[in-house]
Amino acid sequence: MAKVLIVGEHDGKTLNAATHKCVTCAAGIAGAEIAILLLGADTAAVAAQAAAIQGVSRVLRVDRAENAHPLAATFAPQVAAAANGFTHLFGPSTSFGKDLMPRVAALLGVPQVSDLMAVDGAYRFRRPIYAGNAIVTVEADPSRLLVATVRVASFEAAAAGGSATIESRSLEVALPTHTRYVGARSGSTDRPDLQTAARVVSGGRALASAENFKILYDLADKIGAAVGASRAAVDAGYAPNEMQVGQTGKIIAPEVYIAFGISGAIQHLTGIKDARTIVAVNKDPEAPIFEVADVGLVGDLFQVVPEFARLTGK
């Protein structure tokens, strides 16, 4: 029987919704018994949240001072030790999981399947390659621990209503001291999180400056949306890196994605193709984004955005 251990992502206060999506992915394996592993300085609060996820039977807490920041070098030996006895080890395809999971896999001498988008069997999965231009079905050896990251945009978040047991674990693992956390700059705003927002407003290079992005922020605040950006806009310095959507940025699946002045390079489209509805506004009627947009408007974003905001005013 499949026993899946999911490495939970959190900030000490809140369990990241990516974890709930990993649970849905794991539940796709018939008869899977699902546990969540939490590493941190104090995981009491997030453990309670993890225990409430439907389908989870156990939550394993590993609290120690060195786990205050999620450094892959520190976490990996602990995760590798905790995975003993499990058949599957999952983590989210977020910057946290992408950094950590391959290090764990290598410590255990096993390969990793990156970006699971569909479960066809306990050891058979689909994943995107070539910026999503192809989908490959891969089969792994059932005699080895299966390590994978889960493409969170491909799965709904598992619902609440569970009541898992919570166990504290102390792992006797020596931790390296060669990697140290220095600090972080987070673009925290009152807006919804880009990766989990139901509505996303996004801008491209056509915005032409960081100041001009303000019109998108204003519109986003009116409709309760997160704000994203194309790589071109981020490279040009109009928006910070955490707003980048696409192959090498964030892969998102909102209810509605509204793209202003984004032409629609394949690398960008791969980040939004799971959006329920894609809306595109672009001056160029030939822009490739119109090929995938559910609703398109050829027009000047500097007119459309303020008008849009006015017409939807709260």
Add this chain to the structure above:
Amino acid sequence: MNKIMVCIKRVVDYNVRVRVKPDGSGVMLDGVKMSVNPFDEIALEEALRIKERGSNAEVVAVSIGVADTQQQLRTALAMGADRAVLVQTDQPVEPLSAAQIFLALAKKENPDLILLGKQAIDDDANQTGQMLAALWERPQATYASKLAIEAGKATVTREVDAGLETIEVDLPAVVTVDLRLNEPRYVKLPDIMKAKKKPLDVITLDSLGIAAPVWLKAVKTEPPAQRQKGIMVKDTAELVDVLKKKGLI
């Protein structure tokens, strides 16, 4: 800083629209333009800048692949790498095996720093750097957008989901690079000529004693589900109307 090793992968060029073979056995690669993985190009550029800032480190470009991978290593030499090593093999090499092979090279070369792209744009796996760091039992700093080296340490700013994070690692270390670390230089013709004279060693995978098995069997490859082209609206009022009717705003 005496030596920097840069791992380079030969991949389908960034601008090629990749197509799936009708029989589902993979993607069409015949006659397709191949290039240095763009992230690895950024890694090499960073190594060259560290060298040029006065460390005078030797920059060694290494790769794994078919004989033609020498083309990409020649590009690396033309950009400014001092020498190159190709581990030649015709078999596909998955990230875990790539990490084992680079580990073998690291043990020979003893670099102070290994730089490589955060992912290759063909398999999009995003694994090799982290696996190499684990096997080498050294620090990793992934998704670097800023890198400062001093006194046996690297301070690395990383692009993470929440914004930017800074960590400090002892050298030697593995650093995987993100898009905004630098803009790689263009190769000039005289440099291409000079690169022809630089050393490029070719060794076989067998000589390293690494098997590089099929870890994950690719059963079939399919094109992605296509989105249907939707409707066009004439103005903002109609757009807002449509979205309201769909209950989206």
